[in-house]
Amino acid sequence: xxxxxxxxxxxxxxxxxxxxxxxxxxxxxxxxxxxxxxxxxxxxxxxxxxxxxxxxxxxxxxxxxxxxxxxxxxxxxxxxxxxxxxxxxxxxxxxxxxxxxxxxxxxxxxxxxxxxxxxxxxxxxxxxxxxxxxxxxxxxxxxxxxxxxxxxxxxxxxxxxxxxxxxxxxxxxxxxxxxxxxxxxxxxxxxxxxxxxxxxxxxxxxxxxxxxxxxxxxxxxxxxxxxxxxxxxxxxxxxxxxxxxxxxxxxxxxxxxxxxxxxxxxxxxxxxxxxxxxxxxxxxxxxxxxxxxxxxxxxxxxxxxxxxxxxxxxxxxxxxxxxxxxxxxxxxxxxxxxxxxxxxxxxxxxxxxxxxxxxxxxxxxxxxxxxxxxxxxxxxxxxxxxxxxxxxxxxxxxxxxxxx
Amino acid sequence: xxxxxxxxxxxxxxxxxxxxxxxxxxxxxxxxxxxxxxxxxxxxxxxxxxxxxxxxxxxxxxxxxxxxxxxxxxxxxxxxxxxxxxxxxxxxxxxxxxxxxxxxxxxxxxxxxxxxxxxxxxxxxxxxxxxxxxxxxxxxxxxxxxxxxxxxxxxxxxxxxxxxxxxxxxxxxxxxxxxxxxxxxxxxxxxxxxxxxxxxxxxxxxxxxxxxxxxxxxxxxxxxxxxxxxxxxxxxxxxxxxxxxxxxxxxxxxxxxxxxxxxxxxxxxxxxxxxxxxx
Numbered sequence: 001x002x003x004x005x006x007x008x009x010x011x012x013x014x015x016x017x018x019x020x021x022x023x024x025x026x027x028x029x030x031x032x033x034x035x036x037x038x039x040x041x042x043x044x045x046x047x048x049x050x051x052x053x054x055x056x057x058x059x060x061x062x063x064x065x066x067x068x069x070x071x072x073x074x075x076x077x078x079x080x081x082x083x084x085x086x087x088x089x090x091x092x093x094x095x096x097x098x099x100x101x102x103x104x105x106x107x108x109x110x111x112x113x114x115x116x117x118x119x120x121x122x123x124x125x126x127x128x129x130x131x132x133x134x135x136x137x138x139x140x141x142x143x144x145x146x147x148x149x150x151x152x153x154x155x156x157x158x159x160x161x162x163x164x165x166x167x168x169x170x171x172x173x174x175x176x177x178x179x180x181x182x183x184x185x186x187x188x189x190x191x192x193x194x195x196x197x198x199x200x201x202x203x204x205x206x207x208x209x210x211x212x213x214x215x216x217x218x219x220x221x222x223x224x225x226x227x228x229x230x231x232x233x234x235x236x237x238x239x240x241x242x243x244x245x246x247x248x249x250x251x252x253x254x255x256x257x258x259x260x261x262x263x264x265x266x267x268x269x270x271x272x273x274x275x276x277x278x279x280x281x282x283x284x285x286x287x288x289x290x291x292x293x294x295x296x297x298x299x300x301x302x303x304x305x306x307x308x309x310x311x312x313x314x315x316x317x318x319x320x321x322x323x324x325x326x327x328x329x330x331x332x333x334x335x336x337x338x339x340x341x342x343x344x345x346x347x348x349x350x351x352x353x354x355x356x357x358x359x360x361x362x363x364x365x366x367x368x369x370x371x372x373x374x375x376x377x378x379x380x381x382x383x384x385x386x387x388x389x390x391x392x393x394x395x396x397x398x399x400x401x402x403x404x
Numbered sequence: 405x406x407x408x409x410x411x412x413x414x415x416x417x418x419x420x421x422x423x424x425x426x427x428x429x430x431x432x433x434x435x436x437x438x439x440x441x442x443x444x445x446x447x448x449x450x451x452x453x454x455x456x457x458x459x460x461x462x463x464x465x466x467x468x469x470x471x472x473x474x475x476x477x478x479x480x481x482x483x484x485x486x487x488x489x490x491x492x493x494x495x496x497x498x499x500x501x502x503x504x505x506x507x508x509x510x511x512x513x514x515x516x517x518x519x520x521x522x523x524x525x526x527x528x529x530x531x532x533x534x535x536x537x538x539x540x541x542x543x544x545x546x547x548x549x550x551x552x553x554x555x556x557x558x559x560x561x562x563x564x565x566x567x568x569x570x571x572x573x574x575x576x577x578x579x580x581x582x583x584x585x586x587x588x589x590x591x592x593x594x595x596x597x598x599x600x601x602x603x604x605x606x607x608x609x610x611x612x613x614x615x616x617x618x619x620x621x622x623x624x625x626x627x628x629x630x631x632x633x634x635x636x637x638x639x640x641x642x643x644x645x646x647x648x649x650x651x652x653x654x655x656x657x658x659x660x661x662x663x664x665x666x667x668x669x670x671x672x673x674x675x676x677x678x679x680x681x682x683x
Contacts, residue, residue, distance in 0.1 A: 025536040027465045029561040029586050032568055184464045189587040191563055288509045301483045302514025303461040
């Protein structure tokens with residue numbers, strides 16, 4: 001393909017690579033499926049009817065566009081740059097995940113698939129998948145680490161109400177990567193009937209590209225909304241990164257606006273000096289897992305490590321391959337925020353803005369709290385408030401030593 | 405590339421008129437020394453080719469038995485360095501039985517592809533089966549492996565259609581591994597007739613031997629599959645047998661090696677009788 005020299009937005013190449021990252025490292029059983037998925041995705045992208053159908057659902061079912069909100073009291077409190085929240089927590093199902101599941105369920109239907117499987121960590125993607133499966137009358141199986149089933153009970157119950165079958169995965173530490181392994185085992189066993197609805201911008205090509213494109217509505221809207229509100233681009237955009245789907249969705253439309261500083265905030269857990277974090281970009285090294293080459297938390301022998309984060313949505317030991325590329329070429333700055341910093345941001349946002357954030361975007365907010373005071377008052381930060389915190393109140397109560 | 409132990413073994417068995425028994429165990433399950441004793445005992449019990457699993461924390465294509473075997477090995481401290489050391493120790497007493505390392509790409513990538521191929525060749529490795537390296541990634545490990553004289557054995561599956569088969573076969577050497585089911589290792593039993601047709605389809609396109617695995621557990625199945633295939637791969641059943649022989653702390657017992665050799669002997673009987681009825 002022709003690489004456009006002046007763009008950061010041309011990836012992936014025809015083999016699914018962003019620089020050295022990405023690709024299609026999957027078992028042969030899955031390879032024909034991945035290729036037919038790519039074919040279906042390429043056809044869907046070029047079909048105005050697909051875009052039109054998605055647009056109607058996004059508006060009437062998911063509630064897009066999500067507002068861009070000026071967080072006035074937080075701005076005052078921090079005393080620096082103006083802070084805007086992109087309110088993707090107001091979407092149907094409470095997070096950005098619905099943007100992707102709506103797109104992929106339409107694709108699955110086009111492909112004639114009759115059964116949907118998904119993995120989930122915090123349960124947000126599981127809920128979003130169970131939701132669209134209910135909407136389109138397709139059976140849904142969600143693989144979820146047993147540890148996560150325990151710490152995300154409200155979402156487990158929501159998925160069950162929506163008609164999904166939840167399979168707790170006890171392998172490994174029972175978190176997101178183990179759920180993804182098990183989903184891949186299901187897929188390899190049920191290749192004919194089943195569509196694997198991956199929730200983050202990772203996995204084999206074309207998933208990273210496809211999920212990014214479905215999530216890019218976040219950045220496109222934010223750009224237009226800020227242009228209307230302020231008549232200009234932001235100076236910085238900030239999002240949390242686990243697998244990285246909300247972040248790539250916000251970042252991608254801004255990549256070529258080089259005046260915009262871009263920050264991805266990783267789960268720093270209990271600090272990067274120990275093992276209890278999930279900062280694959282800051283503390284990992286390149287490897288191959290779940291169908292793509294990307295930065296991974298791994299030991300010296302190439303065994304994948306279990307990440308830790310207070311947030312079940314961020315404790316994935318990998319990261320979407322485009323983020324790995326954006327790190328290496330220096331376009332995006334990836335920084336950690338610790339569990340404690342995220343908890344503090346969670347409480348501050350709730351008290352000052354009346355918005356209970358999910359623990360995932362609380363990490364992004366923790367970085368905004370560091371960044372805003374260093375910037376001028378006429379500068380602007382846009383942060384993706386990618387999920388609401390209702391699901392986290394029990395966990396937060398536990399961390400704060402409160403009984404509810 | 406020059407002929408390898410794999411080529412010579414399959415040629416010899418073809419002359420004998422019987423399929424190969426290919427046995428899989430995970431390197432270092434249940435521990436390094438016990439694992440080495442098991443590997444050393446396999447040829448005497450009737451194994452023609454040894455597949456040695458390189459344990460990995462995230463074995464996406466494996467069923468519960470092989471997953472558990474890998475975890476036992478990792479818990480016992482197995483590493484890539486030790487796996488290659490195990491091959492070297494085995495080679496001190498056996499220079500003919502082919503050894504194929506099977507596993508996932510990341511531990512190799514982490515070790516360093518070039519360093520890995522050199523050390524594997526030096527240790528006496530004959531072939532590689534890397535589950536998550538499809539033909540699309542041949543330039544990463546498959547072609548360099550061929551250059552150092554290590555066979556890169558490709559998996560063909562029920563989803564590998566006519567259009568894709570040539571790509572799968574293109575840089576394959578040693579043998580072709582036909583995965584008899586769509587699924588993970590050790591799950592559903594394969595249908596011998598369907599397998600026979602698939603093997604015929606592959607053999608129409610290649611002169612390489614075709615071995616069949618995933619789901620073969622008993623001597624009877626080995627006999628049925630071996631009627632059409634050039635090799636029968638048994639993995640999960642052996643790994644399960646190892647597990648059943650262990651003590652409460654997952655350590656080897658006096659029963660570990662004998663229970664494995666009993667199973668392998670029975671499987672070898674099955675394989676050796678595979679062509680008798682047809683003859």
